[in-house]
Amino acid sequence: MVEIESMPPPSVPPAELEEVELYHATNFWTKYVFSQDAKIIAIQYSGVAIAIGLVALVLSSLIRLQLGFPEMFDFITAETYYQFVTMHGMIMVVYLLTALFLGGFGNYLIPLMVGARDMAFPYVNMLSFWIYFLAVLVLVGSFFVPGGPTGAGWTLYPPQAILSGTPGGTGLGIILMLLSLALFIVGFTMGGLNYVVTVLQMRTRGMTMMRLPLTVWGIFTATVLALLAFPALLVATVMMLFDRLLATSFFMPSLVEFGDHLSYGGGSPILFQHLFWFFGHPEVYIVALPAFGIVSDLISTHARKNIFGYRMMVWAIVGIGALSFIVWAHHMYVSGMHPYFGFFFATTTLIIAVPTALKVYNWVLTLWNGNIHLTTPMLFSLGFIVTFLNGGLTGLFLGNVIVDIPLSDTMFVVAHFHMVMGVAPILVILGAIYHWYPKITGRMLDERLGRIHFWVTFVGSYLIFFPMHYVGLVGVPRRYPELGDAAFIPESVASLNSFISLAAFTVGLAQILFFYNLFRSLRKGRPAGHNPWRATTLEWQTPQTPPGHGNFGQDLPLVYRWPYDYSVPGASEDFLAQNDPGPIDGEGSA
Amino acid sequence: MTVVLIFLAVVVSTSIWWLSHQRLGAKPWLESGLNSLDQGSHQVSLPRGKIGLLVILSVVGMLFTLFFSSHFMRQEIEDWRSIPLPSMIWINGMLLLAASLYLQSALVTARRQLKALGERTQSQGTIRNDGKNNNSVRSLLINACVLTVAFLIGQLITWYEVAGNGFFLSSNPSSSFFYVLTGLHGLHIIGGLAVLFHTTALARSNTQLNKLVTRVDVCALYWHFLFFIWCVMIFVMLGWTYDPFIELCQRVLL
Numbered sequence: 092m093v094e095i096e097s098m099p100p101p102s103v104p105p106a107e108l109e110e111v112e113l114y115h116a117t118n119f120w121t122k123y124v125f126s127q128d129a130k131i132i133a134i135q136y137s138g139v140a141i142a143i144g145l146v147a148l149v150l151s152s153l154i155r156l157q158l159g160f161p162e163m164f165d166f167i168t169a170e171t172y173y174q175f176v177t178m179h180g181m182i183m184v185v186y187l188l189t190a191l192f193l194g195g196f197g198n199y200l201i202p203l204m205v206g207a208r209d210m211a212f213p214y215v216n217m218l219s220f221w222i223y224f225l226a227v228l229v230l231v232g233s234f235f236v237p238g239g240p241t242g243a244g245w246t247l248y249p250p251q252a253i254l255s256g257t258p259g260g261t262g263l264g265i266i267l268m269l270l271s272l273a274l275f276i277v278g279f280t281m282g283g284l285n286y287v288v289t290v291l292q293m294r295t296r297g298m299t300m301m302r303l304p305l306t307v308w309g310i311f312t313a314t315v316l317a318l319l320a321f322p323a324l325l326v327a328t329v330m331m332l333f334d335r336l337l338a339t340s341f342f343m344p345s346l347v348e349f350g351d352h353l354s355y356g357g358g359s360p361i362l363f364q365h366l367f368w369f370f371g372h373p374e375v376y377i378v379a380l381p382a383f384g385i386v387s388d389l390i391s392t393h394a395r396k397n398i399f400g401y402r403m404m405v406w407a408i409v410g411i412g413a414l415s416f417i418v419w420a421h422h423m424y425v426s427g428m429h430p431y432f433g434f435f436f437a438t439t440t441l442i443i444a445v446p447t448a449l450k451v452y453n454w455v456l457t458l459w460n461g462n463i464h465l466t467t468p469m470l471f472s473l474g475f476i477v478t479f480l481n482g483g484l485t486g487l488f489l490g491n492v493i494v495d496i497p498l499s500d501t502m503f504v505v506a507h508f509h510m511v512m513g514v515a516p517i518l519v520i521l522g523a524i525y526h527w528y529p530k531i532t533g534r535m536l537d538e539r540l541g542r543i544h545f546w547v548t549f550v551g552s553y554l555i556f557f558p559m560h561y562v563g564l565v566g567v568p569r570r571y572p573e574l575g576d577a578a579f580i581p582e583s584v585a586s587l588n589s590f591i592s593l594a595a596f597t598v599g600l601a602q603i604l605f606f607y608n609l610f611r612s613l614r615k616g617r618p619a620g621h622n623p624w625r626a627t628t629l630e631w632q633t634p635q636t637p638p639g640h641g642n643f644g645q646d647l648p649l650v651y652r653w654p655y656d657y658s659v660p661g662a663s664e665d666f667l668a669q670n671d672p673g674p675i676d677g678e679g680s681a
Numbered sequence: 682m683t684v685v686l687i688f689l690a691v692v693v694s695t696s697i698w699w700l701s702h703q704r705l706g707a708k709p710w711l712e713s714g715l716n717s718l719d720q721g722s723h724q725v726s727l728p729r730g731k732i733g734l735l736v737i738l739s740v741v742g743m744l745f746t747l748f749f750s751s752h753f754m755r756q757e758i759e760d761w762r763s764i765p766l767p768s769m770i771w772i773n774g775m776l777l778l779a780a781s782l783y784l785q786s787a788l789v790t791a792r793r794q795l796k797a798l799g800e801r802t803q804s805q806g807t808i809r810n811d812g813k814n815n816n817s818v819r820s821l822l823i824n825a826c827v828l829t830v831a832f833l834i835g836q837l838i839t840w841y842e843v844a845g846n847g848f849f850l851s852s853n854p855s856s857s858f859f860y861v862l863t864g865l866h867g868l869h870i871i872g873g874l875a876v877l878f879h880t881t882a883l884a885r886s887n888t889q890l891n892k893l894v895t896r897v898d899v900c901a902l903y904w905h906f907l908f909f910i911w912c913v914m915i916f917v918m919l920g921w922t923y924d925p926f927i928e929l930c931q932r933v934l935l
Contacts, residue, residue, distance in 0.1 A: 211729055211733065212729075212733060280737075280740055283736075284733055284736050284737060287736050288729060288732050288733050288736060291732055292729055292732060296715070297715050299703070299704065299707070299709070300700070300703040300704070300705070301703065301704055301705065301707045301709045302709050315696070318736065318739070318740050318743075319689065319692065319739070319740070319743050322740060322743045322744040322747055323685075323743075323747050325744065326744065326747040326748055326751065329861070329865075330751065330861070333850070333857065333861060337850050337851055338851040339850060339851045339854075339857040339861075340851070340854055340857070341751070341755065341854070341857065354851075356760060357758050357759075357760030357761070357854060358755075358758075358854070359754065359755060359758060362751055362754050362755060365682055365754070366747065366751065369682065369685065369747075397710060401709060401710065402705070402706070402707075402708070402709075405705065406705070409700065413693055416686075416689055416693075417686070649715060651713055651714055651715060652709075652712075652713040652714075653709035653710055653712075653713075655710065656710075656713075672714075673713055673714075
């Protein structure tokens, strides 16, 4: 038997830091619009992110219309196709996933989960949202300027991004894109500052770092990554804006366009690639780490079992975060770099698989012998594990230089990163919404609709992306609006492409179910009570549901235990909340 | 990108040093109760504003390091011709250093007053904070403001001189970097000035001294940091001398 270090609390020591007075809103505008309450800001962030995400979803359907049924739709030309692809990628990665995980879930969950009344700097937090909103407006604005949005691909590689051959390259499109990104980064830095300082300093008493729920660990580490990685994108953005507007030559080599010798000379496009991917690769983990954290909490709660290897999970999150900064050049194997660099980056890339695999094992071992409730959040979490594993395995292919080179720029790459960075995090987001909706609104989402939504989305995604791997393996290049009569492409590719498109439309339409559920349950959903999932973490222990201004009542909760005390023998229920002092004699948790 | 990685290594090792004091080896599933309140569970004891500033400084540091890295990489390409920097920059450096030192002495003064106030409060048993205390701090802060504004004007004169020598933003990669880097640095100074003005205004009113100390502390640290960045920036931009030492440094860093 393990000896338990548990003593009845003698007396509560005084707090180390005084509580800071909370800002109180006085009217409708400061309460709901220019709110400084992290919960309202979270909902604003999520609302805008999901709205712009829906635009990107429509764009993906337009992409699939063209790929599945080429030459059938006159309104999709090669130019518009490139614009759709670019905006779809950029919106999904930056404006939806980053904003929703960190701005949405981060704002809602961090203060509640660490037991704080609000973020550390509420005013800066509000500013963060409004700058993000402005960034989204500028991005949307670029659809309506002459020449349309940029079609440079989401990586915006120079020199093509600012040349006249690329849609939006010499118009306003690329300028607005770069401006919007710069705004986004400024706004995000303000938010990120809040998330980090709140976790560092505003934890309630008893909440040690090693008692933080993994969700907070994931969001915290991802925020640190983002704060250090986004400056690289900002540098690239600023220098490209100078190249485009003021004729400097940071990235632009000397070149001839339509017979004219341009004024540029000597710039290095590779420099841009380094800067872009120095941001771009950590960005993958900025999206993945919060997903890892959230899924750990979902699995533990819905399997009524403590998380397997909590310490390892924390170390893995931190380790993945640190490693993610030294793998960026695996996106640049075909850029003509020195083979030894390729060797180095392939090695670091494969090393990162170790902590990642460790996490997957730990999730599976958490499930093993658990009391699994197949609720909608659990279904989405299981879907995530499988999908992430799939995407991760193809990552092993692409991480090796010699396997990557023939697969580079094919649909295989598209299938890989959609599995690992598209479907997997989206499944977590959906699961998390089903999980925390009862706390945010006080009502349950409809479980039956939720399950239909899950199965259509999950199976549909596989019908989209599994065939796409095959399409890529036979050599179909990405970024081609249509394939024409290439001899090496078998006919099956065309029918597969139509099939993939039909599956994509089905999945897209299935989301209507989700939104119907979301809005209907606001009024008609079953009242949730304060802790419908019988979860241990602090956000479920608030006196009001939805939590009121200041989150907790008169006193902040005291934390007595880690967040995963499920199925505790001897306890009156099958869980012990973090602020539950436990059985009086101080024994019983094992 | 080596420069970036070195900077990153510093940030990461600081974080790891901090994390290593957070009992990462604890077995939270075996410990329950409030007893861990006394064992390394402490919050970071710095004022909130100062932690916030440290986070911001690491972001700003990253931003400049990335620019320096780009500078080094761009310098490798054969069309690179370094521009001569006017001697005005040395005067500017002195101005910024002086502003930084004034802020430091304002901080020291404010801290000393806070301590004296604390002792007086203890002996008298009441908390008194008359605005008179803040007067000397205030004049030091005003000096720092003036010197910083003078620095900005000096930078503008430098720009004027460089442009007068025929080096405009797009005439040469090295002049592009010169304008972008000094411009970015100037923007950061202007952002800091906004906070410094506010702090100076605070020092005039009957603000609680401990709040003022935190404010001045934050400003002083930011100024020291920006002065440091300015020195590194000049060092990077003076790379045209091809001093054997600088060349050696570049070899090592690239």
